[in-house]
Amino acid sequence: MVPKDNLLTFEFLSLCFITFAAVCNVSVFYNFHLYLQGIGLSGKEAGFIIGLYSLSAMVLYVTTSQFIRLDKTINCMSAGIMLVVGCGVSYLYAEQFWALVIVRIINGMGMFLVMASCMVMLVAIIPQKKSGLAFSLYSVALLLPYSIMPAVSEVLMPLIHKPTIIYMLTACLLLPAAFLVVSLRTRVRNRFLDQEKKREGVLCKHAERKNLLSKPILAILLVNGIYFIIFSSLFYLFEGFAVEKGMKNPGFFFTTQMGVMIAIRLLVGRIFDIFSKVSLVAIALVLTGAGFVLLRVMPNQTWMLPIAVLFGLGMGLCVPPLNSLMYLNTRPQFRGYNANMMMLVLHLGSFMGSFFGSWVIDFGGYDQFLTIAAVIAVGAAGFFLVVNPAKGISIGIIDS
Numbered sequence: 001m002v003p004k005d006n007l008l009t010f011e012f013l014s015l016c017f018i019t020f021a022a023v024c025n026v027s028v029f030y031n032f033h034l035y036l037q038g039i040g041l042s043g044k045e046a047g048f049i050i051g052l053y054s055l056s057a058m059v060l061y062v063t064t065s066q067f068i069r070l071d072k073t074i075n076c077m078s079a080g081i082m083l084v085v086g087c088g089v090s091y092l093y094a095e096q097f098w099a100l101v102i103v104r105i106i107n108g109m110g111m112f113l114v115m116a117s118c119m120v121m122l123v124a125i126i127p128q129k130k131s132g133l134a135f136s137l138y139s140v141a142l143l144l145p146y147s148i149m150p151a152v153s154e155v156l157m158p159l160i161h162k163p164t165i166i167y168m169l170t171a172c173l174l175l176p177a178a179f180l181v182v183s184l185r186t187r188v189r190n191r192f193l194d195q196e197k198k199r200e201g202v203l204c205k206h207a208e209r210k211n212l213l214s215k216p217i218l219a220i221l222l223v224n225g226i227y228f229i230i231f232s233s234l235f236y237l238f239e240g241f242a243v244e245k246g247m248k249n250p251g252f253f254f255t256t257q258m259g260v261m262i263a264i265r266l267l268v269g270r271i272f273d274i275f276s277k278v279s280l281v282a283i284a285l286v287l288t289g290a291g292f293v294l295l296r297v298m299p300n301q302t303w304m305l306p307i308a309v310l311f312g313l314g315m316g317l318c319v320p321p322l323n324s325l326m327y328l329n330t331r332p333q334f335r336g337y338n339a340n341m342m343m344l345v346l347h348l349g350s351f352m353g354s355f356f357g358s359w360v361i362d363f364g365g366y367d368q369f370l371t372i373a374a375v376i377a378v379g380a381a382g383f384f385l386v387v388n389p390a391k392g393i394s395i396g397i398i399d400s
Contacts, residue, residue: 006127007126007127007130007133007134007137009125010183011121011125011184012122012125012126012134012137012138014180014183014184015118015121015122015125015138016137016138016140016141017141017176017177017180018077018114018118018174018177018180018181019115019118019138019141019142020141020142020144020145021173021174021176021177022080022084022111022114022115022118022174022177023141023142023144023145023146024145024148024149024170024173025084025088025107025111025167025170025171025173025174026053026111026145027145027146027148027149027150028145028149028153028166028167028170029050029167030149030150030153031150031153031163032046032050032163033046033047033050035162035163035164036049036050036100039095041097041100045097049097049100049101049104050104051351052101052104052105052108053104053105053107053108053111054108054347054350054351055108055351056104056105056107056108056109056112057108057109057111057112057347058344058347058348058351060108060109060112060116061112061116061340061341061343061344061347062344064112064116065116065337065340065341065344066337068116068117068120068336068340069120069336070120070121070124070336072117073117073118073120073121074117074181074184074185076113076114076116076117077113077114077117077118077181078178078181079110079113080109080110080111080112080113080114080115080117081110081114081174081175081177081178081181082110083106083107083109083110083113084107084110084111084114084171084174085171085172085174085175086106086110087103087106087107087110087171088167088168088169088170088171088172089168089171090103091103091164091167091168092164092165092167092168114174115343116340116343119336119339119340119342119343120336120339120340121184122134122138122339123327123335123336123339124335124336126327128327128328129273130273131273131323131324131327131328132269132270132271132272132273132277132320132321132324133269133270133272133273134324135272135319135320135323135324135327136264136265136269136272136320137265137266137269139265139319139320139323140262140265140266143258143261143262143265144262146258147255147258147259147262149170152166153166211330211331211334211337211338212338212341214329215387215389216325216329216387216389217326217329217330217338217389219383219384219387219389220322220325220326220329220342220389221326221341221342221345222380222383223281223285223322223380223383223384224319224322224326224342224345224346224349225345225348225349226349226376226377226380227285227288227315227318227319227322227349227380228345228346228348228349228350228353229349229352229353229356229376230288230292230353230373230376230377231315231349231350231353232349232350232351232352232353232354233353233354233356233357233369233373234292234311234353234357234373235254235353236353236354236357237354237357237358237361237366237369238250238253238254240361240366241295241366244366245301246301247301247304248301250304252304252305252308253304253305253307253308254308256305256308256309256312257308257309257311257312257315258312259312260308260309260311260312260313260316261312261315261316262316263312263316264312264313264316264317265316265320269320272320272321272324273324276390277321277322277324277325277390278321278325278384278385278388278389278390279385280317280318280321281317281318281321281322281325281381281384282381282382282384282385283314283317283381284313284314284315284316284317284318284321284381285314285318285377285378285380285381285384286314286377286378286381287310287311287313287314287317288311288314288315288318288377289314289373289374289375289376289377289378289381290310290314290374291307291310291311291314292370292371292373292374292377293370293371293374294307294310295307295370296367296370296371296374322342323339323342325389325390326338326339326342327339329389357369357373360372
């Protein structure tokens with residue numbers, strides 16, 4: 001029998017692979033905007049179609065997350081995989097505006113079913129004493145596709161005549177994941193479902209949403225949203241900043257940053273269970289704020305990669321302890337729902353980041369944007385230290 005505190009179980013590793021394969025089907029669309037314009041759509045139409053994926057996922061996270069329980073995750077995950085694979089094939093044929101609208105909406109629905117189910121199952125199977133390490137390793141599965149898929153696409157593009165073939169092939173990565181889902185069905189039912197039903201039996205009449213009103217939960221969600229707003233604004237707007245500053249090869253900035261983030265979570269993931277999670281989040285936000293300040297004052301391009309390392313340290317340290325704090329502050333019967341609210345905030349922050357950054361840049365230029373982003377990051381660190389969600393952790397531990 002697998003020890004209770006063992007993290008690297010078949011279930012955990014399977015969820016990591018399923019998540020990796022699913023997120024590959026998001027990151028492979030990094031060139032989708034250019035493709036859509038190439039088939040005759042305007043820039044505005046292309047942007048709308050791209051955004052539909054996130055919008056449809058956000059709507060479902062708000063309206064449907066509370067219905068995805070552990071006993072329903074396998075069926076939801078299977079349905080989601082079928083939808084994503086079907087959409088991957090559909091991109092070969094959908095070239096009209098409304099056809100693409102339908103495919104993107106269904107694609108967002110499929111990804112929601114896969115990712116939301118993975119989160120509900122994840123919080124049910126991870127050992128409480130290793131929650132920080134668990135979210136650290138799981139986040140690697142979320143990050144790796146963004147490092148791998150653009151490079152793989154660049155290698156394959158000369159060999160094919162259009163990127164939709166790559167979209168279809170990437171969707172096929174989920175077919176092996178479907179076999180893992182079948183194996184998970186029996187394992188989850190035997191090991192975790194009875195315990196989950198006992199926990200659900202103590203649910204009061206108030207819906208899961210009421211648990212979001214507690215101060216620690218709201219604080220974690222707010223800081224998580226701030227993190228993804230500044231993360232996505234940097235991601236989407238850095239190339240324009242680099243052009244304005246005359247910097248060459250700005251893509252290496254994100255390659256370096258993402259490499260540091262992944263290295264932290266792979267090599268020193270245990271620090272998220274050893275050190276104060278609140279302090280780690282605050283330190284991460286201060287380092288991120290310092291990165292924005294250094295971008296504003298850097299005299300030449302030689303500073304670019306060292307600053308990317310600083311951003312990698314800051315942004316690499318932030319998310320795992322935030323997710324771990326949410327897990328530990330949440331009563332067991334609400335953990336799946338709250339984990340998906342973290343995913344909702346991720347989508348919302350990513351959606352808002354480009355709008356926030358673009359508005360600030362139009363108003364006051366890149367220097368103004370960098371200054372405001374630094375102030376927001378440092379302000380969020382101070383707020384998190386004052387609120388200190390670690391004070392509420394005993395609730396989640398006692399009820400486990």
